[in-house]
Amino acid sequence: MSAIDKLFQRLKAEGKKAFMPFVTAGDPNLEFTAAMLRRLDAEGCHLAELGIPYSDPIADGPVIQASYTRSLNGGTKLNGIFAMASDVTAEISMPIVTMVSYAIIYRMGIDEYLRQAIAAGISGAIVPDMPVDESDELAAKCKLLDFSLIQLITPTTPRDRAVQIAEQTTGFIYYVSITGITGERTELPSDLADNLKWLRSVTDLPICVGFGISKLEHVEVLKPVADGLIVGSAIVRRIAAATNDQSKNQDVMDDVGGFAQGMLSAIND
C-alpha cells in the first residue's frame, strides 16, 4: 500500500477530504520550493503536487507556463529537484507526487526516473501527456514498485474509456474539471457534479478534481462529490512574487499559507 493509499484510507476513516496544492519545483529556486513544501505541510495540506518544469507544457495556461520558464531560466535540473525532495520528504508527513511530462521521464529512462523518485521519497507521478493507451510499460513498473501512477479523466473522455482509465490508475483519479488548460476559472461547468457522481458509481478509487479551481465557492460545489481538490495556478500566481532572496519572501510564504488555510477549513469545516 503506497503512502497515497494510506492517506486516503485515513481521510476516509476521518470523514475528511484532501486539499492538494501544486507548486513548481525551482520557482524561483529550489530553496524556496523546499521552504514552501514545509510550510504547506505545516498548514495541514494532505498531499503536494510538485511540478517538474518543462520547456513545452501544452496542458498548462500562462501562469504555470511562466513558472516553468522562470524555474528553467534559473537553472533548475532534475538532479537538483530530487536532492531537494529527498531533504524535504524526510521531514514532512504529506506525500509528494510529481507532475511530469513523459518527455522528461523517457529521456532519463523509466527505470532510472522511478529509482531516483523513490529514493527521494516521492510517492507517485501524474504524467499529463501520457494517455492510458501509451501507459502500459510505465504502469506495470509503477505497480511493481508500489509507486502511484495517477491518470487523468476529462470531460471529453467517453464513459467506457473512463472506466478503462480508472482500472489502470493507482493512488487516486485526477478528474480534470474543464475542457481546457490549467488556470483559475470564475465558474466551473454545470455538469461537473453529475459527471463526478457517475464516476463515483464505477470506481472505488479516490477522485480528486483539478484545473480551474481557486475559489471557496468551488469548494462548496465539489465537497460533496470529490475526495480531494487540487489547486495550482492560484498558488503559483502568488509564488510569482517571490524573489531569490529567501529572507524577503516571508510575505509570499504567508500569502500562500493563508490561502491554503482558507481552502483547508472550507473543505473540512
Place this chain on the structure above:
Amino acid sequence: MTSHFLPEPSPDASLPDEKGRFGEFGGRFVPETLIAALDQLETEYYQSRKDPAFQAELDVLLRDFVGRPSPLYFAKRLTEHCGGAQIWFKREDLNHTGAHKINSTLGQALLTMRMGKKRVIAETGAGQHGVATATACAHFGIPCVIYMGEEDIRRQQPNVQSMKMLGAEICPVTTGSRTLRDAVNQAMRDWMSSVGETHYILGSVVGPHPFPLIVRDYQAVIGRETIRQSQERFGRLPDAVVACVGGGSNAAGMFYPFVAETDVPLVGVEAGGESDQPGRHASSLTFGKPGVLHGSFSYVLQDEDGQTDDVHSASAGLDYPGVGPEHSHWKSTGRVEYRSCRDDEALAAFDLVARNEGILPALETSHAIAKGMEVAKERGKDEVVIICLSGRGDKDAGEIQRLKNEATARRI
C-alpha cells in the same frame, strides 16, 4: 475510377499501426482532453478515403483551385553549372499559394466540415502553412486563427499580410523562442479548450496520430505525380530524389510513394544552421535522439533532462527541434539518407537558382537544392536527380537581404 490525387493502398499498408506507430516512432503523447478528438479525426479520415464523393471534391479542387499536376522542370543551366547528373525540379512552388502546403490544408478543411466542426486553428513557421490554411478556410467560409511566433512574424511579413487579407486572425506567440515550436504549443493549448467545435489543421507530418498519417497521405500527391511524370519523360524512375525536412511534410509526400521503389535513393535535407553546436542548428535526425515532443515519439533535439533545445535556422519553416515520426522510422531502417545543410550553403543555392534558372526558391527549399546539387555532382550525366521545389521564395526577399547585409557587415 481511381483518383489521380488521393492515397492508393500504402506500399507498407501496416504503417502506421493501430497505435499510430511507424516502427517504434509516432503514437500519441497528448493530454487526455484531446484523445476523443483524435479518435474522431482518425475515424472520419479513414471513412473519407473510401468516400468517392469526398475524393472527387478534393480532386477537382487540386486540379482547378491549386493547379495540379505541378510541372516537372529541367533545370538546364543549374545542371550545366554542377556538371553532373541532370537536375529536375518538382514545381510545388507553382501551386496556388506558392508551396506544397495547400495539398494538405484543402483535404483537412474538407475533413473539418465532414466532422461538423465550425472553426479552424493552425500553427505556422514560414507562413506558407498559415497562408494555405487561411486560403482553404476562405474558400469554404470557415473562421480561422493562425498562431505564429513573433520572430517568424518579423521575418515572414509578406505571408502575414496575405493571411490577414484572406480573413485569418493572426495570434502572435510571445513565449519561448517565439518560433514554430512555440506556435505549435500555443495552437495545442487553444485546441485543449476548443476541441469540441474546432479542428486543428496541423501543417506537417508531426504531432499525435493520426496527423502524421493524414498530412503524409495528402502530400503524397507530390511523389505519385513525380513517378508518373518520370515514366513519361524518362521511361523510368529517377536516380535520386531530394527534399528538405523541417517537420518533413513535403519530403514525406515526395518520398512515401518511392519508399517501395528501393532502387531509388532518397535524400532528406535538414537545416544545419550556423554550426553543429547545440542551439545553432535544427538537424533533429542528424544530431538528435529519440524522445517525445508535441505528441509524438520521434527524433528530437533535447538536453539530458528532456528539455527541448533552442534551435536555429535562417529559414523559419525548418526552424524546428523535432521531425515527423515516419522520417525517424525511415532513418532507422536506412531507407532515407538525411544530410544537414548550413544557412550559408542554402543562401548560396538560392542565389544560384535565382540567377541561373529565373526561379526564386523558398529558403527552406534552398536547403534541398544545395544538397541536391551535391548529389548531382556525385552522379553521371545520364542520371536524373529530382529535387522537390517545395515553395517559392518571394516571402524571403526581405530576410535574405537582411542576412546578406549582416554577412557583409561581419566581413568588414
